[in-house]
Every structure is written in structure tokens, then in C-alpha cells.
Amino acid sequence: MITLFIAEDQRMLLGALGSLLDLEPDMKVIGQAMNGEEALASILELSPDVCLMDIEMPLLNGLEVAEELVKRSAASKVIILTTFARPGYFERAVKIGVHGYLLKDGEIDDLAGAIRKVMAGKRVFSPELAIDVIREENPLTLKEQEILRLAALGKTTKEITAELYLSSGTVRNYISEIIHKLGAKNRTEAAAIAQQKGWL
Amino acid sequence: MITLFIAEDQRMLLGALGSLLDLEPDMKVIGQAMNGEEALASILELSPDVCLMDIEMPLLNGLEVAEELVKRSAASKVIILTTFARPGYFERAVKIGVHGYLLKDGEIDDLAGAIRKVMAGKRVFSPELAIDVIREENPLTLKEQEILRLAALGKTTKEITAELYLSSGTVRNYISEIIHKLGAKNRTEAAAIAQQKGWL
DNA sequence: AATATCAGGTGACATTTGTCATTTCTTCCG
DNA sequence: CGGAAGAAATGACAAATGTCACCTGATATT
Numbered sequence: 001m002i003t004l005f006i007a008e009d010q011r012m013l014l015g016a017l018g019s020l021l022d023l024e025p026d027m028k029v030i031g032q033a034m035n036g037e038e039a040l041a042s043i044l045e046l047s048p049d050v051c052l053m054d055i056e057m058p059l060l061n062g063l064e065v066a067e068e069l070v071k072r073s074a075a076s077k078v079i080i081l082t083t084f085a086r087p088g089y090f091e092r093a094v095k096i097g098v099h100g101y102l103l104k105d106g107e108i109d110d111l112a113g114a115i116r117k118v119m120a121g122k123r124v125f126s127p128e129l130a131i132d133v134i135r136e137e138n139p140l141t142l143k144e145q146e147i148l149r150l151a152a153l154g155k156t157t158k159e160i161t162a163e164l165y166l167s168s169g170t171v172r173n174y175i176s177e178i179i180h181k182l183g184a185k186n187r188t189e190a191a192a193i194a195q196q197k198g199w200l
Numbered sequence: 201m202i203t204l205f206i207a208e209d210q211r212m213l214l215g216a217l218g219s220l221l222d223l224e225p226d227m228k229v230i231g232q233a234m235n236g237e238e239a240l241a242s243i244l245e246l247s248p249d250v251c252l253m254d255i256e257m258p259l260l261n262g263l264e265v266a267e268e269l270v271k272r273s274a275a276s277k278v279i280i281l282t283t284f285a286r287p288g289y290f291e292r293a294v295k296i297g298v299h300g301y302l303l304k305d306g307e308i309d310d311l312a313g314a315i316r317k318v319m320a321g322k323r324v325f326s327p328e329l330a331i332d333v334i335r336e337e338n339p340l341t342l343k344e345q346e347i348l349r350l351a352a353l354g355k356t357t358k359e360i361t362a363e364l365y366l367s368s369g370t371v372r373n374y375i376s377e378i379i380h381k382l383g384a385k386n387r388t389e390a391a392a393i394a395q396q397k398g399w400l
Numbered sequence: 401a402a403t404a405t406c407a408g409g410t411g412a413c414a415t416t417t418g419t420c421a422t423t424t425c426t427t428c429c430g
Numbered sequence: 431c432g433g434a435a436g437a438a439a440t441g442a443c444a445a446a447t448g449t450c451a452c453c454t455g456a457t458a459t460t
């Protein structure tokens with residue numbers, strides 16, 4: 001019997017997946033969560049065989065949960081199940097070492113099969129992810145990402161300096177570099193580009 | 201036996217809902233579609249008792265399909281099933297006269313019940329829709345939205361003037377007004393706020 | 401010890417952005 | 431008709447932004 005945990009913030013899909021997978025004779029859904037923190041806590045407690053994990057969830061995103069599980073060497077295998085084929089997401093998921101990355105645009109009928117494959121030690125990835133466009137690497141350093149994340153919210157240079165304890169000149173130098181790296185013409189466009197690529 | 205049609209562009213949810221509702225002893229899913237045009241054509245041909253309809257779909261959105269069905273006095277009842285309760289959507293759906301408006305954030309377990317209620321001549325609406333927060337109206341005029349949409353992509357004032365045939369002073373006045381209306385401190389934050397509220 | 405490299409920082413500068421008061425020209429309404 | 435309301439524009443100003451060349455320490459590398 002394969003025990004499952006599902007983390008997904010859209011209640012209807014969560015419920016539907018749960019009911020459906022529970023019908024499989026060799027699977028049992030032992031827990032569900034609608035946000036990252038709850039998911040992390042429950043998974044550590046329940047140790048399911050496999051976790052289906054959405055990425056964009058409140059409080060803690062699916063990739064962060066997966067990372068934390070690896071850090072704490074939890075035994076549960078993670079399959080990311082997401083709408084987005086953003087380059088950054090996929091890249092990061094692979095680096096973290098998740099056991100599967102499936103798109104919500106795939107057939108549910110394949111899902112149970114994928115879970116069994118993962119249980120058998122294989123890794124499963126949606127074929128769409130093979131496309132090159134999706135593999136573009138994030139050119140931004142960690143600090144640059146942090147700064148751009150704040151800038152994307154509309155924070156001013158001054159507010160950013162206060163949060164990161166940097167001088168305003170330094171922040172502007174970083175933003176200038178970010179703009180250059182992304183081929184943007186100002187911070188707003190840089191934010192739009194990074195967001196669209198999943199680099200934020 | 202209640203015959204159903206499901207129109208939903210996220211394949212996994214479409215499949216899951218289909219499989220699940222088909223398990224109900226008194227229901228049968230007789231058709232599915234992943235875009236509006238296909239949905240409209242199939243519904244007219246198959247005349248299902250009830251259609252579950254997503255709003256944001258390619259080619260033709262769910263509200264437009266519902267409107268067209270009413271225009272052609274199709275007998276099928278429509279239940280809108282959508283992710284987010286944008287004020288404009290709900291209002292328009294009511295005007296069109298749909299038989300139900302449910303959020304994907306609701307329980308699937310309620311879904312079959314809702315469908316039966318609709319078959320019995322009642323109308324069903326997610327309770328969340330009564331809450332005021334969701335009724336928050338978009339304070340931006342059409343022109344302001346158009347300008348902010350461009351600004352959110354990082355376009356400069358000059359680029360916006362070129363696209364909308366306005367003077368740069370006018371564009372800046374509009375943006376100033378937008379910033380004021382949204383309580384932001386610059387165009388980037390205004391964009392972030394509008395995006396988060398679904399006003400873009 | 402000599403030298404790269406890297407995170408930060410400075411200062412100067414040209415542009416862009418945001419704000420405001422004021423103007424012009426329609427259109428619409430009693 | 432007269433006035434209200436709207437869309438668009440101007441001009442002037444302070445502040446924020448983006449660019450660039452160059453400085454400073456602290457770690458690494460050889």
C-alpha cells in the first residue's frame with residue numbers, strides 16, 4: 001500500500017485528486033494540506049511514501065518545502081505538480097532532487113502510474129519540460145534576486161537599503177547590473193522579465 | 201440520469217472532475233472541452249442537462265459561451281466554476297442568468313449536490329461571494345488600466361505615449377492618478393497592487 | 401609577498417518619474 | 431443657453447533612477 005500526502009492550495013483540485021487516488025486499490029491518501037507550512041509539518045509527522053506538491057502555495061512554496069524535507073533527510077519522495085513550466089522552477093526542483101515534476105496540464109490517468117514509477121525508484125518528468133526554452137538558467141546572483149524581489153513590490157531604493165543594510169549607491173549599482181543582465185530598460189521591466197521566467 | 205458537460209482548460213482538473221462526477225450513480229458526463237468554442241459547439245449538439253463552465257478559457261471565455269447559449273435559448277443549465285471571484289465576473293454572470301456560480305476553492309463534495317439542486321430548479325452560489333472584500337471594485341478607469349498594464353511590463357512613459365497617442369505629460373498625469381487611487385508610492389508598486397487584486 | 405577577486409561604497413551626471421496648478425476643448429445635461 | 435464634467439495638454443519643480451568610473455578592504459590564489 002502506497003501512502004500519499006497531497007499539498008495543493010486549490011481546494012477543489014485537492015479534493016478531487018484525493019478522492020480519485022484513494023480509489024486506486026494500492027494507494028491511500030493519509031494527509032492533505034493547503035499551504036506550505038502545514039504541509040511541511042504534516043509530512044514530517046506522517047512520513048508518507050510520496051508527496052504530491054503544488055509550487056505556488058501560501059506561507060511556504062512547494063520547492064521550499066521539498067528543500068526542507070531533503071535537509072532534514074525525510075524519507076518521503078516528492079513529486080512536484082504544478083501549472084507552471086517556468087524555467088527557474090524546474091531547474092531548482094531538479095537541483096533539490098525531487099523525484100518527479102508533472103504539469104497540471106497532463107492527464108490524471110497518468111498520475112497513478114507516475115506515482116508507482118516513483119515508488120519503484122524511477123523519476124518522472126512531464127515531456128514538455130524537455131524543451132530548451134524552459135532550461136534557461138537564472139543569471140542573477142542570490143543578492144541580486146533578493147534586491148529584485150523587493151524592487152518588484154515597488155519598494156524604493158531607500159526602502160531596500162533599510163531592509164538589506166546596504167548603501168543607496170550599492171543598491172543602485174546592483175539594480176543597474178540586474179537591468180543589464182536581463183536586457184531590461186528599467187527595474188520594472190526587469191521584474192516583469194524575471195517573474196515571467198520564474199527567476200524570482 | 202443527469203447528463204453533464206464540463207468545460208475547463210486545465211486538463212488535470214477537467215479529468216479529475218469528469219471521473220469523479222461519473223462515479224455518481226445519477227450522473228453521466230457526456231462531453232468535455234478545453235476551450236470555449238469547442239464547448240459551445242458541443243453543448244449545442246449534445247444538449248446536456250447541466251454544463252460546468254470555467255471562465256478563463258482560450259478562444260471564448262465561459263461567460264461568453266453562457267451568453268451565447270442563452271441567446272440561442274439552449275435548454276442546458278450553466279454552472280460557472282472558476283478560480284477567482286473577480287467582482288466583474290460575478291456581476292456579469294448574474295446578469296446573464298446562469299444557474300450557479302461556484303469557486304474552485306470550494307469542496308468537491310458539494311459539487312454533486314449543487315448540480316442536483318440546479319436540476320431541481322434552484323440556483324447555487326458560493327457563500328464567499330457574499331463577502332464584501334470580493335466585491336471591492338476596480339477603481340481604475342479603462343484608460344488607466346490600459347496605461348498601468350503597459351507600465352507593469354516596464355514600458356517607459358515615452359513608450360506608452362507612442363502606443364496610446366498621448367503626450368508624455370498626460371501619461372504622467374494618469375500614472376500619478378493611478379498611484380494615488382491605489383495608495384501606492386510609485387508605478388511599480390501600483391502594478392504589484394493591481395495585479396494582486398486581479399485588476400489588471 | 402604579490403595579485404586577483406569580490407562585496408560594498410562614493411560621487412557626479414543625465415534622465416525619468418511623480419506632483420500640481422492651470423488651460424483648452426468637447427460633450428452632455430437641465 | 432450656461433455650466434458641469436471629462437479628456438488631454440503644459441510647464442515647472444523636486445525627487446528618484448540608471449550609468450559609470452573609480453575607491454576600499456577583505457579573502458583567496460599563486
